[in-house]
Amino acid sequence: MFRESRKKLIWIIPVVSLLLCFLPGCKDIGNKEGFITIYIADDCEIGNEVIAEIYQDLKPLQKSKVPLRNVAIHIEDSKVGITSHGMDMYCAVEDIQSGKYLEPLVIKSIELKHDEIWKKYAIYGYLYKETESSEGLKEYLSDADNRDILSMFIGYFIPEYNTMEEIGVNVSIAKLYGKYIIDECGLDELLSCDASDYINEWLGSMGLTFSYEDEYKDILKQFNYTEDKGYNLVAQTDLEVSFYMAPPKEDGSNVYLSRQVLAETYVALNEILNYIKEYAPEYYQKSKANLIGVNVFFDRPVYSVTGGGYYPAEKEVRVSRYIDVVHELCHAILPNSNAHQWRNEGFAEYASKIVSKLSIYRDKVEKDYHTIEENAIFINEEYTEYRDEIIECIETGDYDIERYKRISAKVLIKMREDGAPVESVYDNYVAQYTDVPKEENVDLSYDEAMFFVEYLIKKYNLSKFLEYCCNENTFEEAFGVNFESAIQRWREEFAGDKW
């Protein structure tokens, strides 16, 4: 890190002038738009020719008239490798002389929106005449699984989220695609276009016959991307929920997935809010307001046997599995009561699994299928018929939520009939199935709570259910029937295939 006391010289390179200024000790240089400021540490033996070299290097950028912003280069001889913090870049004299500093400096200097980083690479490649071969790329893109890269999603360009190899491929694409746009339509068009505008034309120009459709394009336009609090990628929605995207973990979740997580979570939240708007309009504004200021973290510790948690005091959702994001956000929508875990979890499961029917939650349902299968095997051989049906679903990849509901409800009810104690499930979601592993117990009690909440909403209506959640009324005051009787009726109707 650069230390001010060791600062010897400050050089400022004005974009529009040939003059090199020498302003010792001057840090604030007023309106510096388009300037590069150079700080040189005491340990540096540096001659004017190094400064002149930087100036020469930056000429193509200055001439191009692309929007620029102030960047400071700190040159320190003790520095190993180029690093940067905000608008400051740190490197050694050697990095200047070898030219290594130039690409990161130019990328940092170009003033564009945070999510348009691909355009910066394109501009750099074009101005500095970097020749990229399209051969390896064509082979890479021949695999349909690799094509999401063509969305130019910002996360694909952040080194912390990708391997060096991935970054290399992403940057090559940006440079080749950008060069095509500039050659065909000019630099101004590159600056104003959307990533998808010319993608298929460009693929065609390389002799590739497939086309690319970015299914999340319109949804992800609703996000504003920044960096904040040590996170290279923070995505904020118009719902004022912020997603702090962490570097990928060993469990396989990665930034490629994060794009889908962002898009589908946004759609799911809107579906849930619209559902409330339609069936309980008096709770819509309040529900929406409850989401304002919620921050979602993918890398904060979660103290739970499940994959996530909502921490109301901090307004934080913490998840270790992406499939839990919407569930946890549902906890933020409704006031939570410690005395009624079944209600909290039941609504969160109902809203995230049943109201929002998104493909990403297919993974969650798939996991649930496996859970119920394991439980059915554990509990009793009597459940063979259900187990066979579940195994068939797993083998054929048919993870329909309605089918899942029907099967798991029957298994649950049979288990209850067999004497698994029921009372505490509704007070505390840690279930009481004593001879199955703990995590499976919890999953099942979540399901059970979900089915019961669904029953209440269908039998009474959403307004009544939300009224019960948001007020101090007892169950009986809210629904006109006592809790135990409601449970009994629900189980009878469920078991009897009445709905």
Ligand SMILES: [Zn+2]
């Ligand atoms: Zn929960």
